[in-house]
Amino acid sequence: MTKNHLLSVAVACLAFSGSLFAQNEAECSASKQASSGQCEFAQQMAENCPVAKKCNDLLTRWDAAAEKAASATEDQRAAVAVRVANVSQSCPVGSRMDKTMSVVHEVVSYVGASCEANAENCPLSQPGMAEKYPELVNLGQAYQYTFANLQQLTGYASGACSGAKSCDAKAVTVSAESECAAMKAECSESVSKAECSESAAKSACSEKAASCSISMAAKLGALQAEFATARTELTELGATEKNAIRVGFNSVAAENPMIGLMPETVLAIAESLDALDHIDAMMMEAAQKAPEVFANMPAEMHQQYLVHKALLKETRGLLTSMTEAMNAFQAPEKAIEVTKAGN
Numbered sequence: 001m002t003k004n005h006l007l008s009v010a011v012a013c014l015a016f017s018g019s020l021f022a023q024n025e026a027e028c029s030a031s032k033q034a035s036s037g038q039c040e041f042a043q044q045m046a047e048n049c050p051v052a053k054k055c056n057d058l059l060t061r062w063d064a065a066a067e068k069a070a071s072a073t074e075d076q077r078a079a080v081a082v083r084v085a086n087v088s089q090s091c092p093v094g095s096r097m098d099k100t101m102s103v104v105h106e107v108v109s110y111v112g113a114s115c116e117a118n119a120e121n122c123p124l125s126q127p128g129m130a131e132k133y134p135e136l137v138n139l140g141q142a143y144q145y146t147f148a149n150l151q152q153l154t155g156y157a158s159g160a161c162s163g164a165k166s167c168d169a170k171a172v173t174v175s176a177e178s179e180c181a182a183m184k185a186e187c188s189e190s191v192s193k194a195e196c197s198e199s200a201a202k203s204a205c206s207e208k209a210a211s212c213s214i215s216m217a218a219k220l221g222a223l224q225a226e227f228a229t230a231r232t233e234l235t236e237l238g239a240t241e242k243n244a245i246r247v248g249f250n251s252v253a254a255e256n257p258m259i260g261l262m263p264e265t266v267l268a269i270a271e272s273l274d275a276l277d278h279i280d281a282m283m284m285e286a287a288q289k290a291p292e293v294f295a296n297m298p299a300e301m302h303q304q305y306l307v308h309k310a311l312l313k314e315t316r317g318l319l320t321s322m323t324e325a326m327n328a329f330q331a332p333e334k335a336i337e338v339t340k341a342g343n
Contacts, residue, residue: 045145051275054268055149058261062156065257080256087248090241092233093325094249096226097262100322103219104269105158107315108151110212111308115147118301123293133293135286143279150272157265160258213307220314227321234328242329263326270319273312280309 045052069077088094119125130137234242253260287294 045142049142049146049275051146051268051271052149055146055153055272058265058268059149059152059156061261062153062258062265065261066156069256069258080252083248084252084256084259087245087252090248091245091329092230092237093227093322093329094245096223096230096322100223100227100318101154101157101160103216103223104315104318105151105154107216107220107311108147108154110216111311112147112151114304114308115144118304121298121301123297133290136283136290136293139279139283139286143276143283146272146275146279150269150276153265153269153272156258157262157269160256160262213311216311217314220311220318224314224318224321227318227325230325231328234325245329266319266322266326270316270323273316273319276312277316 047053072080088097123129124133124137124140237245249259
């Protein structure tokens with residue numbers, strides 16, 4: 001195993017092991033893990049990390065917006081949904097927002113579910129590792145804290161777009177997560193029964209998982225191309241048409257605060273992906289100091305990590321394209337500042 005391969009496997013392990021970390025401060029406080037210092041770590045992240053601060057603030061506002069939406073009657077929700085649909089249809093960005101946020105949440109949920117399933121395979125998840133390798137474990141926790149916020153934000157955004165009743169981030173069903181899990185269970189059961197071979201079942205399930213990632217990558221690429229089209233469409237709109245869309249957006253946002261949170265949320269999701277990439281680089285550096293921990297990591301974990309990293313990078317690229325299109329629509333003073341993926 002080459003040094004670079006070993007280091008990337010170590011980073012994969014750190015990302016997976018982070019899945020054992022409590023997802024937010026509320027869960028942490030209620031968890032049996034409270035005495036392990038993870039609650040203190042969550043509080044430090046919330047207080048000291050700019051991205052964590054922004055995401056936690058947004059999540060608090062999403063909670064309040066979701067509560068307000070849940071208190072509305074079915075008729076009121078239906079009326080607002082109609083107005084949102086009407087405004088969205090007239091906007092090159094808004095008309096693509098629903099399917100875009102659904103795919104973004106598909107990807108994030110798929111990566112999260114895979115990490116959680118593999119978390120126990122990482123040596124750093126074993127007892128005593130936090131004391132022996134504090135830097136590595138802390139980075140794994142930082143990665144998962146950031147990822148957990150990202151997952152909740154994409155859940156809220158996807159739920160708001162699809163018109164979920166309460167927009168509960170944890171209750172929103174995601175096609176990638178459910179379909180891929182179903183395919184894995186189905187192939188594992190059928191292959192095991194047909195061939196009584198654990199290796200055959202594992203191979204078939206890996207192929208199914210690979211088809212999921214290929215499908216999601218294709219969706220991301222197609223949407224990125226769509227937002228290039230959206231920018232062109234926006235340049236063809238006159239000032240009167242753009243103003244009418246803005247007025248309509250502000251009107252529905254006043255009735256449903258979740259809609260008003262979307263632009264900020266898109267930016268926060270992009271910044272969270274940047275933060276994960278930065279933590280990833282720090283993990284790589286820290287792993288060089290303890291290569292012995294990861295010497296026997298399975299190659300499959302390394303491959304999954306590479307797939308996850310590629311999907312998240314494609315997702316970041318999509319958000320850059322979306323933001324550029326949003327800026328073509330926004331009044332100049334409200335343009336959203338966002339860097340290119342990888343910058």
